[in-house]
Amino acid sequence: EWKLQDVLTEQIELVKAAVGPDEHVVCALSGGVDSTVAATLVHRAIGDRLHCVFVDNGLCRYKEGERVMGTFKSDLHLPVTCVDATDMFLSRLKGVVDPEKKRKIIGAAFIAVFEEFSVQLEKELGKKPSFLVQGTLYPDVIESCPPPGSGKSHSHTIKSHHNVGGLPADMQFKLVEPLKWLFKDEVRKLGALLEVPDSFLKRHPFPGPGLAVRILGDVTQGNALETIRLADEIFVNSIREAGLYDEIWQAFAVYLPVKTVGVQGDKRTHSNAVALRAITSEDGMTADWYHFNSKFLADVSSKICNSIRDINRVVYDITSKPPSTVEWE
Numbered sequence: 001e002w003k004l005q006d007v008l009t010e011q012i013e014l015v016k017a018a019v020g021p022d023e024h025v026v027c028a029l030s031g032g033v034d035s036t037v038a039a040t041l042v043h044r045a046i047g048d049r050l051h052c053v054f055v056d057n058g059l060c061r062y063k064e065g066e067r068v069m070g071t072f073k074s075d076l077h078l079p080v081t082c083v084d085a086t087d088m089f090l091s092r093l094k095g096v097v098d099p100e101k102k103r104k105i106i107g108a109a110f111i112a113v114f115e116e117f118s119v120q121l122e123k124e125l126g127k128k129p130s131f132l133v134q135g136t137l138y139p140d141v142i143e144s145c146p147p148p149g150s151g152k153s154h155s156h157t158i159k160s161h162h163n164v165g166g167l168p169a170d171m172q173f174k175l176v177e178p179l180k181w182l183f184k185d186e187v188r189k190l191g192a193l194l195e196v197p198d199s200f201l202k203r204h205p206f207p208g209p210g211l212a213v214r215i216l217g218d219v220t221q222g223n224a225l226e227t228i229r230l231a232d233e234i235f236v237n238s239i240r241e242a243g244l245y246d247e248i249w250q251a252f253a254v255y256l257p258v259k260t261v262g263v264q265g266d267k268r269t270h271s272n273a274v275a276l277r278a279i280t281s282e283d284g285m286t287a288d289w290y291h292f293n294s295k296f297l298a299d300v301s302s303k304i305c306n307s308i309r310d311i312n313r314v315v316y317d318i319t320s321k322p323p324s325t326v327e328w329e
């Protein structure tokens, strides 16, 4: 029988055996379930010869950096450094409107920060870390080597998804991929065995490029980042309060770069609109829009317009995937 406790014990032993007693391992934590569970497992195996980095790219949700760092440190006791690279990411993204360009810039900036982290670490340790932990799952393995004749290949990619990874060849790490044989639901269960908090394991997926693909157009326009963080926080909190969080695959706010006319407190306003999107899905490949009751939507809309100065209009996305994608960019 496929028992996850046995898988866990076996993977910990395998990591111990693969990583020599004087060797060091690096890991980039994204705040997602996979990298967190992978790092926690490796930490069980080799302790503080694991060195994690969390890159704050300035594109995180409301208080996200603090929240995930809190979980890493207080709950999981992971050895993790937070690098605040907000200025670098935002200055490189200034004026960029093309979604694929944004993804490429973010991927490249991430690599630059990671390289800098490894160089520093090498100086501190007096030797180069030789392994890299990745939270690769079984479906990623299948997707990156489609079986011959399956008709699938990378040329079918609709969006170039930048997860943590894609490091340049000259960085030459050996890979530690302890989740490589598991599906997402198994990773969640494994995470529970490793005492990763439930609230963390059940979090909605969040795209690697973060809010950059949820602000249409230039990420640095006006107060877009601040505005979208607040709108998103109000929406997702309302979903939690209504007890709907676990039924929904993803829910978020999108900043629209359009000004519309409104009337707020007897005054004519000319401010921004946000779109709300919530979907149900099995795997993110196809999705249905979520049917909230209208009172819920009305309440969220008033909360957003009443508390965010720059917003005078809220719309709800009623498109499934296909024809739309999950994200607006």
Ligand code: XMP
Pocket: 103, 159, 160, 161, 162, 163, 205, 206, 207, 208, 209, 213, 250, 284, 285, 321, 324, 325, 326, 327, 328, 329
């Ligand atoms: P789409 O928008 O392609 O999204 O229908 C499907 C799922 O993938 C997430 N997504 C991304 N994840 N990097 C990521 O790591 C990306 O560039 C990216 N783009 C979309 C999206 O949130 C959804 O879960």
